Amino acid sequence: MYCGAKVLTLISFVLGAISIGTLSLSVATDSWLFTEEEMECEVDNITVMVPVQVRSGLFRFCTIYSEMNSDDHCVTMSIDLNEERLEERLTSTAIMRANRVSTVFPIVSLILLVIATSLSVIGNIKNDVKTLVSSGIHILSGLMLAVGIILYISAINDEVGHRPKPSEADEDTKKFDYEYGWSFFFAGTSFLLIMTTAVILVSLYLQRNSKREDLVKIIPGLGDIVESDVNDDVFASNNPTIIL
Structure with a gap:
């Protein structure tokens, strides 16, 4: 089904706003990963295993003790990348430290996405090349x-790949289980929206500049090819071939 320029423009605006909203929520919230494991604690000189649940994001994590069984007792703290005291005690902390490199990319992607969306709005209003530039920045944001x-996924797999699953763990092995949260899936959804917006912006720009003169300005070297074809046609018209 053919979509006009107005429809594509509206779709690009809506997808751009939704992608910024989803990625902002993903970066700002602490529901990227939910983990559950056992931690050794000493109570009256007796070592006991205490189940601990951790909800972590890019910048902070929340520790929930299972015996409390309430989010009201969730202790939220910022992630200190230089902290090493709990790394040997909690696998969740080791995962957060391993993910310190991947934290930068969603932030840079969000900044590029805001810039790209702003350029797309200006480009669609003025009908100029900013629309095409915005598409390129959208692609770069999606790649980041x-x-x-x-x-992020690789760091988690490196930390938990050697651990047995909860169903395979014996009594002497510390149990560990994890699952991805809604913040992680929001980031994946934002990636799909960003790349879709990039394709729409390219289609929109080509639709607005469908004439040959406009394409010559877009595609490098196309002007020489067009000029060569025109010269050949002129030469052929001035020198007709006589067929015997």
Whole structure:
């Protein structure tokens, strides 16, 4: 189905706003990863295993003790990348330290996305090349976000890949289980929206500049090819071939 310029413009505005909203929520919230494991604690000179649940994001994490069984007792703290005291006690902390590199990419992606959306709005209003530039920045933003998500997943797999699953763990092995949260899936949704917006912006720009003169300005070297074809046509018209 053919979509006009007005429809594509409206779709690009809506997708741009939604992608910024989803990625902002993903970066700002602490529901990227939910983990559950056992931690050794000494009570009256007796070592006991205490179940601990951790909800972590890019900048902070929340520790929930299972015996409390309430989010009201969730202790939220900022992630200190230089802190090493709990790394040997909690796998969740080791995962957060391993993900310190991937944290940068979603932030950079969000900054690029805001710039790209602003350029797309200006480009659609003025009908100029800013629309095409915005598409390129959208693609760069999506690639940055994809790299961050891949590094995030890889860091988790490196930390928990050697651990047995909860169903396979014996009594002497510390149990550990994890699952991705809604913030992580919001980041994935934002990636799809960003790349879709980039394709729409390219289509929109090409639709507005469908004439040959406009394409010559877009594609490098196309002007020489067009000029060569015109010269050949002129030469052929001035020198007709006589067929015997």
